[in-house]
Amino acid sequence: xxxxxxxxxxxxxxxxxxxxxxxxxxxxxxxxxxxxxxxxxxxxxxxxxxxxxxxxxxxxxxxxxxxxxxxxxxxxxxxxxxxxxxxxxxxxxxxxxxxxxxxxxxxxxxxxxxxxxxxxxxxxxxxxxxxxxxxxxxxxxxxxxxxxxxxxxxxxxxxxxxxxxxxxxxxxxxxxxxxxxxxxxxxxxxxxxxxxxxxxxxxxxxxx
Numbered sequence: 001x002x003x004x005x006x007x008x009x010x011x012x013x014x015x016x017x018x019x020x021x022x023x024x025x026x027x028x029x030x031x032x033x034x035x036x037x038x039x040x041x042x043x044x045x046x047x048x049x050x051x052x053x054x055x056x057x058x059x060x061x062x063x064x065x066x067x068x069x070x071x072x073x074x075x076x077x078x079x080x081x082x083x084x085x086x087x088x089x090x091x092x093x094x095x096x097x098x099x100x101x102x103x104x105x106x107x108x109x110x111x112x113x114x115x116x117x118x119x120x121x122x123x124x125x126x127x128x129x130x131x132x133x134x135x136x137x138x139x140x141x142x143x144x145x146x147x148x149x150x151x152x153x154x155x156x157x158x159x160x161x162x163x164x165x166x167x168x169x170x171x172x173x174x175x176x177x178x179x180x181x182x183x184x185x186x187x188x189x190x191x192x193x194x195x196x197x198x199x200x201x202x203x204x205x206x207x208x
Contacts, residue, residue: 101161109196116184
């Protein structure tokens with residue numbers, strides 16, 4: 001059989017990770033899965049590249065083939081966190097639970113209440129990394145940008161509810177969101193309910 005007709009000869013070899021063969025497309029996801037768990041619970045500086053490589057079970061060369069630096073991996077983690085946490089868990093679930101725009105806004109804190117009650121509650125990675133790295137660091141700035149996206153979702157809900165000055169409303173609302181997360185991290189698992197009550201007052205102030 002000629003080389004051109006031998007599939008084994010023309011197919012790229014699988015990537016071997018600590019003795020396990022992985023398709024190339026799976027290596028990046030394996031690294032990112034490990035990073036998601038570590039970064040969301042421990043932040044950035046406490047997690048080293050060697051631990052990421054060990055946890056993901058890939059070779060060092062494979063790691064750097066997909067992520068030239070740890071910072072690049074953190075940026076990929078933040079992108080995934082935005083999709084899985086902000087969009088899929090918070091915004092989508094709040095929209096599902098509320099029948100009206102105002103109810104959807106308030107449902108954000110109902111979702112938070114469930115989140116705060118979990119044994120694996122890990123607080124907000126965007127706030128954690130911003131405070132850890134500072135606003136002048138590229139990772140801190142990226143966290144600021146993702147926090148702004150959260151306000152954008154709130155602003156859209158405020159517009160749908162017909163509230164006046166949706167931008168300023170979203171900033172005040174976001175303070176309640178972030179404050180409740182910090183309070184929950186301190187141990188106040190009823191923080192979401194307290195924030196929800198204040199959120200109702202805020203909506204009343206901004207009704208058209």
